Amino acid sequence: MYNEPHPLEVRVLTRRFGLPNSRSIDTYLTHEGYQAIHKALTQMTPEQVIEEVKSSGLRGRGGAGFPAGLKWSFVPRDSPKPKYIVVNADESEPGTCKDRLLIENDPHQLIEGVLIAARAVDAHAGYIYVRGEYRYLIDILDRAIEEAYARGYLGDNILGTGYKFHLYTHTGAGAYECGEESALLESLEGKRGIPRIRPPFPAVVGAFKCPTVLNNVETYCAAPWILLKGGHAYADLGTPKNGGTRLFCLSGHVNQPGVYELPMGFPLRRMIEEVGGGVPNGKKVKAVIPGGSSCPLLTADQIDVPMDFDSLQKIGSMLGSGGVVVMDEDTCMVQVALRIMRFYAHESCGWCIPCREGTTWLRQLLLRFHSGGGVATDIDLIGDLAQNMLGKTFCPLGDAAAMPTISIVKKFRQEFEDHLNGKPCPYEGRL
Amino acid sequence: MPDLVKLTIDGHEVEAPAGTLVINAARQAGIEVPAFCYYDGLTLQAACRMCVVEVEKAPKLLTACTLPVAPGMVVRTETPQVAAARKGMLEFLLTNHPLDCPVCDKGGECELQDMVFRYGAGESRYLEEKIHEEEKQWSPVVYFDMPRCILCFRCVRICDEGMGVKALGVVNRGAHSEIAPNMGDHLECDECGMCIDICPVGALTSGAYRYQTRPWEMQYVGTTCTHCGDGCKTTLSVRNGKVIRGNNRDRSGINGEFLCIKGRYGFDFLHHADRLTTPLVRRNGELAPATWKDAISAVAFRLKDAHDKSERIGILGSTRTTNEENFYLQRFARERLGTHHIDHHRSGDVAALLEAVAGRPQALARTADVYTAGAVLVVGVDLSQQHPMLAFQARANVRHHNARVYVVNPEPTREEDRAVEVVRGRGVEGVAQIREKLAGEANLVVLFGDHVQGDDVRRLVEMLPATARYVALVDYANSRGALDLGLAPDLLPGYVPDPEPGMGRDEMLAAAGRGELEVLWVVGANPLEDGSEERAFPNTFLVVQELFLTETARQADVVFPAAASYEKTGSFTNTCGELQRLKKGPNTSGPKSDLEILGLIARQMGFELAPPLPEAVFEEIRRAVPGYQIDYAAFLTGGAAMTTPPTAPLAGRGRAATIRSSRDSLFQSGTLGRYCGALHAVREKDHVEVRV
Amino acid sequence: MTFSPDLEARFENLAKRYPAGYLRAALVPMLLYAQDEVGAVTDEVVAEIARRLKITPLQVNEVVSYYSMLRREPAGRHHIQVCTNISCLLRGGRHLWEHAQTRLGVGHKQRSADGQFSLEEVECIGACSWAPAVQVNYDFHHDMNAEKFDALVEKLKGDGK
Numbered sequence A: 001m002y003n004e005p006h007p008l009e010v011r012v013l014t015r016r017f018g019l020p021n022s023r024s025i026d027t028y029l030t031h032e033g034y035q036a037i038h039k040a041l042t043q044m045t046p047e048q049v050i051e052e053v054k055s056s057g058l059r060g061r062g063g064a065g066f067p068a069g070l071k072w073s074f075v076p077r078d079s080p081k082p083k084y085i086v087v088n089a090d091e092s093e094p095g096t097c098k099d100r101l102l103i104e105n106d107p108h109q110l111i112e113g114v115l116i117a118a119r120a121v122d123a124h125a126g127y128i129y130v131r132g133e134y135r136y137l138i139d140i141l142d143r144a145i146e147e148a149y150a151r152g153y154l155g156d157n158i159l160g161t162g163y164k165f166h167l168y169t170h171t172g173a174g175a176y177e178c179g180e181e182s183a184l185l186e187s188l189e190g191k192r193g194i195p196r197i198r199p200p201f202p203a204v205v206g207a208f209k210c211p212t213v214l215n216n217v218e219t220y221c222a223a224p225w226i227l228l229k230g231g232h233a234y235a236d237l238g239t240p241k242n243g244g245t246r247l248f249c250l251s252g253h254v255n256q257p258g259v260y261e262l263p264m265g266f267p268l269r270r271m272i273e274e275v276g277g278g279v280p281n282g283k284k285v286k287a288v289i290p291g292g293s294s295c296p297l298l299t300a301d302q303i304d305v306p307m308d309f310d311s312l313q314k315i316g317s318m319l320g321s322g323g324v325v326v327m328d329e330d331t332c333m334v335q336v337a338l339r340i341m342r343f344y345a346h347e348s349c350g351w352c353i354p355c356r357e358g359t360t361w362l363r364q365l366l367l368r369f370h371s372g373g374g375v376a377t378d379i380d381l382i383g384d385l386a387q388n389m390l391g392k393t394f395c396p397l398g399d400a401a402a403m404p405t406i407s408i409v410k411k412f413r414q415e416f417e418d419h420l421n422g423k424p425c426p427y428e429g430r431l
Numbered sequence B: 001m002p003d004l005v006k007l008t009i010d011g012h013e014v015e016a017p018a019g020t021l022v023i024n025a026a027r028q029a030g031i032e033v034p035a036f037c038y039y040d041g042l043t044l045q046a047a048c049r050m051c052v053v054e055v056e057k058a059p060k061l062l063t064a065c066t067l068p069v070a071p072g073m074v075v076r077t078e079t080p081q082v083a084a085a086r087k088g089m090l091e092f093l094l095t096n097h098p099l100d101c102p103v104c105d106k107g108g109e110c111e112l113q114d115m116v117f118r119y120g121a122g123e124s125r126y127l128e129e130k131i132h133e134e135e136k137q138w139s140p141v142v143y144f145d146m147p148r149c150i151l152c153f154r155c156v157r158i159c160d161e162g163m164g165v166k167a168l169g170v171v172n173r174g175a176h177s178e179i180a181p182n183m184g185d186h187l188e189c190d191e192c193g194m195c196i197d198i199c200p201v202g203a204l205t206s207g208a209y210r211y212q213t214r215p216w217e218m219q220y221v222g223t224t225c226t227h228c229g230d231g232c233k234t235t236l237s238v239r240n241g242k243v244i245r246g247n248n249r250d251r252s253g254i255n256g257e258f259l260c261i262k263g264r265y266g267f268d269f270l271h272h273a274d275r276l277t278t279p280l281v282r283r284n285g286e287l288a289p290a291t292w293k294d295a296i297s298a299v300a301f302r303l304k305d306a307h308d309k310s311e312r313i314g315i316l317g318s319t320r321t322t323n324e325e326n327f328y329l330q331r332f333a334r335e336r337l338g339t340h341h342i343d344h345h346r347s348g349d350v351a352a353l354l355e356a357v358a359g360r361p362q363a364l365a366r367t368a369d370v371y372t373a374g375a376v377l378v379v380g381v382d383l384s385q386q387h388p389m390l391a392f393q394a395r396a397n398v399r400h401h402n403a404r405v406y407v408v409n410p411e412p413t414r415e416e417d418r419a420v421e422v423v424r425g426r427g428v429e430g431v432a433q434i435r436e437k438l439a440g441e442a443n444l445v446v447l448f449g450d451h452v453q454g455d456d457v458r459r460l461v462e463m464l465p466a467t468a469r470y471v472a473l474v475d476y477a478n479s480r481g482a483l484d485l486g487l488a489p490d491l492l493p494g495y496v497p498d499p500e501p502g503m504g505r506d507e508m509l510a511a512a513g514r515g516e517l518e519v520l521w522v523v524g525a526n527p528l529e530d531g532s533e534e535r536a537f538p539n540t541f542l543v544v545q546e547l548f549l550t551e552t553a554r555q556a557d558v559v560f561p562a563a564a565s566y567e568k569t570g571s572f573t574n575t576c577g578e579l580q581r582l583k584k585g586p587n588t589s590g591p592k593s594d595l596e597i598l599g600l601i602a603r604q605m606g607f608e609l610a611p612p613l614p615e616a617v618f619e620e621i622r623r624a625v626p627g628y629q630i631d632y633a634a635f636l637t638g639g640a641a642m643t644t645p646p647t648a649p650l651a652g653r654g655r656a657a658t659i660r661s662s663r664d665s666l667f668q669s670g671t672l673g674r675y676c677g678a679l680h681a682v683r684e685k686d687h688v689e690v691r692v
Numbered sequence C: 001m002t003f004s005p006d007l008e009a010r011f012e013n014l015a016k017r018y019p020a021g022y023l024r025a026a027l028v029p030m031l032l033y034a035q036d037e038v039g040a041v042t043d044e045v046v047a048e049i050a051r052r053l054k055i056t057p058l059q060v061n062e063v064v065s066y067y068s069m070l071r072r073e074p075a076g077r078h079h080i081q082v083c084t085n086i087s088c089l090l091r092g093g094r095h096l097w098e099h100a101q102t103r104l105g106v107g108h109k110q111r112s113a114d115g116q117f118s119l120e121e122v123e124c125i126g127a128c129s130w131a132p133a134v135q136v137n138y139d140f141h142h143d144m145n146a147e148k149f150d151a152l153v154e155k156l157k158g159d160g161k
């Protein structure tokens, strides 16, 4: 744990965090560990597992919020091919730092979640794709996997049931795009992280041309609790159609930044003011990124919103990956737009024209603009170029670059005007 | 027949087989959806986003290049939304494009230029700095100009999927992404130039063509390649009597878009400084320039003399002269000179094949079958080196139809990469090892080289399923035509046995060596290629028709400068037996076509032969030669017309002819290849610019 | 080319993880682990891994040049990566980055003359809630500021030569 827990938290996935030796299998076993997979293997059919997850309202925690149970049900039951479980531990969305904690503090919870998904779709092998920067997590996971093999939770005869499952770690080497599911699969196969043409989706043709379940770390981690306590119990923790809790990564201008497990639908204002302890030095909120840098930004008067997928969509943004980034009144929004665009230009895989050229052009333009070289037509041009990318790129990275940009130009246009005509940045030096 | 799907594209009802991509369904309906990255037959990319279309009920634009047709689908390919999207893409593309169109080779035939013309985006809103990078030379024939590249990945795919070479890749990421050659700073590859022709812009240019001319200043002549026996169609671009390039960008002909280095660059021998331009006659032991009149009379005199005295005249024909020339030559020999000593260098046993499949003309495969057959067996040949176009078709067959490839060859070959079975063995014995597996192949095409000849051909055919079809591979552009048209001591045109068989090539050369021939007349061949002996035929009058002063020509008594096949009209028959047309590219000043030379000699000798005009001789061939009653329309329109040689026991065939392939690599083409600067440069790997 | 027994064991283990026909799936992990040992993905490493995975050196290069952690030139003994992405930016990441450059006298992707340190400005490393963050080789350092940075550098300098 890198920050103090907060009393408002509802600790479901993080309930073992802070226990002595929380990563060890013994700690895990004495705290409900591997009971869910035991249940799934001995008392439940694969269909029942999927139904339980469906009833939990669990939606993907990687960004898109796709219902997990539904995704699992897309895996063709009658396919003669092997099926794979792939864990997306690429966690690279700026503002997001939760999967790291889940693995670091409780790796067996992830392993058990993977086993449950395997049981649901009859898979017998899985890969945990960990971003290269999280190299230390590979060691933690490898150790946990070894423990699980030794105790019969992985291998050819799990818990004596005859069920077979093998789990491996696999590392990336620095590429945000490899978090996109199809690019991740390419990377897993030893190639450049270029996304695939879809359809077919991974559930049908995924890893090694076989049906594949691919979810975020946090999504899998929720599965054991759901099976133990029931899908409805999990659903009841959150808001309708947005079951459970989620790990919110609060960062930026708050007094107590940190990762907090809160119920879905927790109001954003309370998150900032109560959980985060408010904005430092009594300053006011100017803007909030609600779910990682790919989301359209919210203005200060939009923060009375329940933090769930549907509520954020209603106000034109997204819950995304759970990265809540708070910006105070002194923040230069042009610089924010520039920094975000620098990221996407750096991470664009280069495959499709609008993303490759669009992000690069916008990066150059915003750089010139922020450093005082802007001209009046630039402001509309920024919006225009982002609009020309939106919806036309090969994968959602292009949209992810366009959406925050469009929202910043629209919502903070005055700041762009203020930068015009060689004037120095009015906020210079504040960041 | 797959189910037909009905859909609407731009208001037209369109029907297409299930699985068809919208971009192709539209094309069939005459609607051109723009595309950079899509290329028929290569894997899908969906990278350029130019092909976006509106589909009813779809929330956003979709790429027509990846979208399969669906029943009731309503597609609009040119709406304001679509046009705006494409204009946006072009604007993005142009940010770093140098816009040096006036000096770019591709100017005038550039797909990007055309697209900007169509959608606008010419005026620039881009105020940032453009990247600049110097052009790089990757090989004698391949140059790369990075900033012009639009990253459509066509070159990478054609090299990998089409050629099986994998010499090009993509390095770096994002806006730094860049096409890269396999050796870091240069290419080691087939040098086929496919990447250059497939490039929609001027990023990849050819060392042979660059900065020479503009596309609209040239004349385009569709003809047949002069090099190997596969017979690719090539379009020569000619300006001021000079061939500037060869390509097949319209994908017409049996080769589709394919051409190898020889087809694409192997024309510069035409303009080689050593090209013979006047006849040469030996005087006082030295070859000296002479007038046509003198040279013709000298030859006519000696031939007449020999004819009157003994008829001990030997004739060696060519594997690169036209069918018309071959036919005329053998008539001249047999009917006027009264000799049956006529032959050419044989490289594959076509005659044995015709005999082995007696009564089953359907057992002869054509080029298209290599692409469609369920399985391909390759025996005793390095197909990618010696028959690159057939190798290309076989690869495409694997790619598109999952064909099974079987390889029997003592050395490793590229075909093995895609093979289901490989035997490192030789000929029929090698095939016998996988006989059981082949027994199950109901739709098998067999390509065999000179490891299988004579009686082995019959054994091979007996060993394989009765439905198998065959190609006896032969080396050069008209090797097959030479045999078909009777340049053989025992076979008249159309494989009719010669009742009075003469001496074959080896016997003739031996006889000439012993001085037992009065005259040896060599038309477009180089039997003294190894050039060891000083005076190989001391007592034989040697006449040579040639492009260059070859080892053989050097020893001749009279040398006639001959036109190359790119400089004449006529026809070639490829290794599969497909007849294709030659159209005259540049005019020659000096050399004459072999047909014309033959005609002049005949006239001088007072012989009454048909007029030496290609069209007239061709008519005669069509009338008189069994198997050459071809589909005339296909032939005339530049297609390939399959000949139907008689498949019957060839009674009387018994003379053992030496059959030996020269095993030219991709960068060799017999004697001719030695005069191709491009082939040289590539062989030597010295990275000089190739200039024609 | 030979690697340490440890790495060889790792490679052997990797090769067994993927289904038949997908040997090259081991490529990215192999490259990263080889770089950890050798210090960089040298031409030799490229050739060796290409050979082992039965692909061409160009195919290996395509992959190496795609991933930002893989480098063809060696980094310093302590490769210091400073995040300046949005969450770090908001909490002083930019100043920290500038400070780091001045402190070490090297710029982005540069190495100090003695080979001790190299510096890189990086994208989000997943430490947003404990920003600004720095990674040295694979170790995270949270809630950084200029003083802490200097202390860190001193400590690294003192670390076993």
Ligand SMILES: Cc1cc2nc3c(=O)[nH]c(=O)nc-3n(C[C@H](O)[C@H](O)[C@H](O)COP(=O)(O)O)c2cc1C
Pocket: A059, A060, A061, A062, A063, A064, A065, A066, A068, A088, A089, A090, A091, A092, A093, A176, A177, A178, A179, A180, A181, A182, A214, A215, A216, A217, A219, A220, A395, A396, A397, A400
């Ligand atoms: C550019 C891009 C980057 C992504 N990065 C991540 C990531 O780092 N981690 C993640 O879990 N999902 C990421 N995703 C989402 C994945 O594509 C995928 O939707 C997700 O892993 C599915 O799991 P879930 O349903 O459990 O969320 C990314 C998507 C895009 C388009």
Ligand code: SF4
Pocket: A177, A195, A347, A348, A349, A350, A351, A352, A353, A355, A356, A393, A394, A395, A396, A397, A398, A399
């Ligand atoms: S939008 Fe295009 S260039 Fe960007 S990451 Fe996706 S595929 Fe690559």
Ligand code: FES
Pocket: B034, B035, B036, B037, B038, B045, B046, B047, B048, B049, B050, B051, B052, B063, B064, B065, B066
């Ligand atoms: S042709 Fe469809 S995206 Fe390029």
